[in-house]
Amino acid sequence: MIVELGHFALVLAFLVALVQMILPMWGARIGDVRLMGVGAPAALAQFGLLIIAFSALMHAYVVSDFSVANVYANSHSTKPLIYRISGVWGNHEGSMLLWVLILALFGAAVAAFGTNLPETLRANVLAVQASIALAFLLFILLTSNPFERLDPVPADGRGLNPILQDPALAFHPPFLYAGYVGFSMAYSFAIAGLIEGRTDAAWARWVRPWTLAAWMFLTVGIAMGSWWAYYELGWGGWWFWDPVENASFMPWLAGTALLHSAVVMEKREALKVWTILLAILTFSLSLMGAFLVRSGVLSSVHAFAVDPKRGVFILAIMLLFIGGGLMLYAARAPSLRQGGLFAPLSREGGLVLNNVLLTTATGTVLVGTLYPLALESINGAKISVGAPYFNATFVPLMVPLLLALPFGPLLGWKRGDVAAAMQRLMIAGLLAIVAAVVALAIVQRGPWLAPFAIALGVWVVAGALSELAFRVKAGNADRAEVFRRLRHLPRSVYGTAIAHAGVGVMVIGIAATSAWQSETILTMRPGQTVQIAGYDVAFTGVAPAEGPNYREVIGLMQVSRGGSRITELSPSKRQYNAPPQATSEAGILNALAGDLYVVLGDEAGDGAWSVRLYFNPLVRLIWIGAVIMFIGGACSLSDRRLRVGAPRRARRRLPAAAPAE
Amino acid sequence: MTRRRRRGIMIAGALVVLAAAVGLVLAALRESIVFFHTPSDLAAKAIPEGQRIRLGGLVAVGSVKRGEGVDVQFAITDTAEQVTVRYRGVLPDLFREGQGVVTEGALESGRVFRADTVLAKHDENYMPREVADALKEKGLWQHGGPPPGTGTPQPAVEKK
Amino acid sequence: MLLWFGLAVLTAVVVAVLLRPLLADGAVDSSSGEARDPAASTAVYRDQLTEIGAERARGLIGATEAEAARVEIARRLLAAADSPKGTATPSALRDVRALALGLAACLPVLAIVVYLALGAPGQPGQPFAARAPEGTGTSVEQLVTRVEERLRAHPEDGRGWDVIAPVYLRLGRYHEAANAFQQALRLVGESTDRLAGLAEAHMLANDGMVSEAARKAYERLRVLAPDRMEPRFWLAVAAEQDGRLAEAEKVYAQLLTEANAAAPWRPTVGERWRAVRRKQNLPTEPVPDGTAESKPTSIAPALSREDVRTIQQLPEEERRRMIEGMVAGLDQRLSENGRDLEGWQRLIRAYTVLGRREDALAALARARAALSEETQAQDTLTSLARSLGLSS
Secondary structure, three states: HHHHHHHHHHHHHHHHHHHHOOOOOHHHHOOOOHHHHHHHHHHHHHHHHHHHHHHHHHHHHHHOOOEHHHHHHHOOOOOOOHHHHHHOOOHHHHHHHHHHHHHHHHHHHHHHHHOOOOHHHHHHHHHHHHHHHHHHHHHHHHOOOOOOOOOOOOOOOOOOOOOOHHOOOHHHHHHHHHHHHHHHHHHHHHHHHHHHOOOHHHHHHHHHHHHHHHHHHHHHHHHHHHHHHHHHHOOOOOOOOHHHHHHHHHHHHHHHHHHHHHHHHHHHHOOOOHHHHHHHHHHHHHHHHHHHOOOOOOOOOHHHHHOOOHHHHHHHHHHHHHHHHHHHHHHHHHHOOOOOOOOOOOOOHHHHHHHHHHHHHHHHHHHHOOOOOOOOHHHOEEEOOOOOHHHHHHHHHHHHHHHHHOHHHHOOOOOOOOOHHHHHHHHHHHHHHHHHHHHHHHHHOOHHHHHHHHHHHHHHHHHHHHHHHOOOOOOOOOHHHHHHHHHHHHHHHHHHHHHHHHHHHHHHHHHHHHOOOEEEEEEEOOEEEEEEEOOOEEEEEEEEEEEEEEEEEEEEEEEEEEOOEEEEOOOOOEEEOOOOOEEEEOEEOOOOOEEEEEEEEEEEEEEEEEEEEEEEEOHHHHHHHHHHHHEEEEEEEHHHHHOOOOOOOOOOOOOOOOOOO | HHHHHHHHHHHHHHHHHHHHHHHHHHHHHHHHHHEOOOHHHHHOOOOOOOOOEEEEEEEEEOOOOOOOOOEEEEEEEOOEEEEEEEEEOOOOOOOOOOOEEEEEEEEEEOEEEEEEEEOOOOOOOOOOHHHHHHHHHOOOOOOOOOOOOOOOOOOOOOOO | HHHHHHHHHHHHHHHHHHHHHHHHHHHHHHHHHHHHHHHHHHHHHHHHHHHHHEEEEEEEHHHHHHHHHHHHHHHHHHHHOOOOOOOOOOEEEEEOHHHHHHHHHHHHHHHHHHHHHHHOOOOOOOOHHOOOOOOOOOOOOHHHHHHHHHHHOOOOOOHHHHHHHHHHHHOOOHHHHHHHHHHHHHHHOOOOHHHHHHHHHHHOOOOOOHHHHHHHHHHHHHHHHOOHHHHHHHHHHHHHHHOOHHHHHHHHHHHHHHHOOOOOHHHHHHHHHHHHHHHHHOOOOOOOOOOOOOOOOOOOOOOHHHHHHHHOOOHHHHHHHHHHHHHHHHHHHHHHOOOOOHHHHHHHHHHHHHHOOOOHHHHHHHHHOOOOOHHHHHHHHHHHHHHOOOOO
């Protein structure tokens, strides 16, 4: 019964989305307050209904109701509870339901906390948001219904792919989707703004918290995916430039550009035309990501043709929203008024440079991702575009961006004083040079570019801190004054500095682990010891073990350094029961200097096993950097400026808190 | 500076970045893309030794031989031709005889393929894309249907 | 019933939520609606003005910049205050009540129509836990569950694996079937049935592809039971999959030659044979034919895979009877036409396997008589007799 209730709620949500799309927009057009007023309760109702639907599906998973086809295909009665829950979105149908649930969550957040918006803008935003939900709900109901039933009921389910049976799956997709889908808000605001002809500084401020929240979630979502791939796939790699990864990375790049250009629009009313376009493009890239991942076009061009329903449907959705958005843009953009003037060397100029580099970089990633698909459909040649391509195109674009990054916040609006900024960045520059020299002295091997990359990371971190120091007049004022200034600095300034420092930290991690990773592959007999990066790793043998739904062979590795024992690592090879599939679990030792990463290979006979060991220096900084960026975003989101704009300020809660819920 | 001149400077700057990026992309596409070949392609086309390619097909049954330490040798077949592959390292969990595989590396003298990367199929339902396509071209795999090699009488497949 | 009640309540709540703003007293909304719009943006600009004041006070921007920014924002403030937006009127649409009524009527009807088209309201939820403990029932699934539980506790119970393996196979749980057959083979011992089951499970689990494991099992089966048709056939399929087309073709042709015209699997093998010939660009006519009276007939079960499976699941006694029936048929045919060396070999071997030594010796003698003119045949028979321990 609960399943059917969920199914009905899904149908009802679809109809509510239809109402929410038509009535508020109609009301905004003819100026009828009552029609516009339907938007907010409809958005809340839609969200409530999808919560019911999603909970019903989750319930079916938790109690292993195999009369639901989706549960049968992706779960098993012996699966641990946490994977039964996270398994809800570990498959196509369930993840689409999560997608619309988050879409509705953002809509409901606007309905509940967007009371500072003008009535018509809010009505239009909710209507556009509902149109997206409508398209995806139709997609779910027609092609990917998670509530399809089976009769007779199978004895047991087929189980979840063991690679997905990992705690990371519980968090990675929801965060990623919150990011992807969050950019729908930027799109809805852009379309609503174009419909109304209202694109001004206030618009930029209203759209900012939503973009920022989406960007934060996407940052953490991508980082989690990278972390998961790092420890689960057993290759010690943290980024593969795989099309699925690129699909999430492109909206991130465009979204980052959007965040920065919206600042210019908010402060100076400049770059309006560009910002609106970027808002449309960012969500378009999210949709394209959904299309690439969901249509099967990546696993095989032919898979797309085999089950055309889903692929063509998503393609249609994508073309509708991208095409529609761009057409409206083309019609309305010329009528947008020009904003404030600024010199090329100014805060605005810096942000333009940021935008140019980020969007160009997005373009190179896009080309690298789509080129194989395009080439294959044109002449049938099969190619793969891998890391070498992206290293040769993406990285060179990032270098000037990182070099210029510390200057940006130090330049004034309208006209910046580069010489003064340079002076303020003197210390940061010195630190960077010292870092390069130290790196060179310590490692003395690896590519010559590596110390430079480390220096770049240090430069960005130190530059971000220099900005803070300059703002509080550290060194020029007495301690009390500095302290007072620290307290009164707007949180958005902190947010900027923290997020920028996060970028620098990440760059250091990427540079170190890419340049100086060490790797050893060998066959080890019990009792044998191998040395890597100063560690002695002794293999003492293997032991069988049994988990809730798998058996495994655990390799016992004693790790010591300089004669003193540090820990025992136990990489394992697992054989899952349902579906029967093998996975490797890496044994990882985290230390300040880097990760010792051990993978058990195949048995080579006579009790010997092939073993693969890596030492990944400073690899953790990559994810720590992402977390720092997230914190920076949160800090900026909590700035009181983003809460401004409503006549009745006292009664409201933080809009900032909304997406986090 | 007039509004027009400022704009001109900025547009020129953006174009310079764009041009640089296009140049990078074109150069990278020429140099760093890797073509996929089947064993039959290797037999038919003259692919120079040392050129980086991907080679895919099925791991020939009975061909996997483990050598010293972590050296492995196996053969990749597309049912018509067969190529010997040498690899040093740990094979992926899902590497099995008779299953699809994609390797990346270069040809050595004596038409032996030296692989530095071996990608096995990702999960139970997934066959590396290039391999699946190549086998389909050979008519060995009907769409949506059972995997390679089965033009077999199919009363066997009653699987749901 | 409860479900329909739930659906009704859900629909009613949703309709009420949607209608409330439509039916609300227009006057209240209109005042705030009119006031809000310009207020919203002016509030933003006012805030920006205060911000500039604060930044100036902290010395973050110079006096001239601050002044310029203030002018800019003031201009925006004025523009926003003048904006004609927000002149919303509550009465722009006169028939709001009609609209509300229409909505209230259409929404539930549409919801029910769409739901009935997609949903299964009659089917109750069937949580796993609620189904399993009805231990008294004897449905296959419950039996499987019980055996599985037992096997989890005693994984070394070979008999349990032996029992559950064919059941898994029939339920379509091929991976588990393969594993169970494997365990049974390891724990109980080798048997043709287990090997056949193992091979079949592996093959079905691979969507019909003769995997390495299936191939090994069939090879072993061919050694143990050379007369069975299916290992030969599937090994030929495996050869085909490995690209050894000529080899596969040969076996198919052999099977066709030996086949009884009425054998249900004949068209399938014929189809395979034609396909292999086509792949080698060879003519696909005529299909090898064993139906002429003189041609030998295999005693291998002339059966489709389904039938083979049925036979395997028959009780020992019945299966024996069935096989003996087939042997008798072969005996009959050879009595009528004795010029068939291969047929005689099969018959002799079959009697030996069935433990009917007397009959085997008799058949040997009959064969010698029937083929008395062919010395080569005599030699073959002699060596066969020796290998089967029939020679005195």
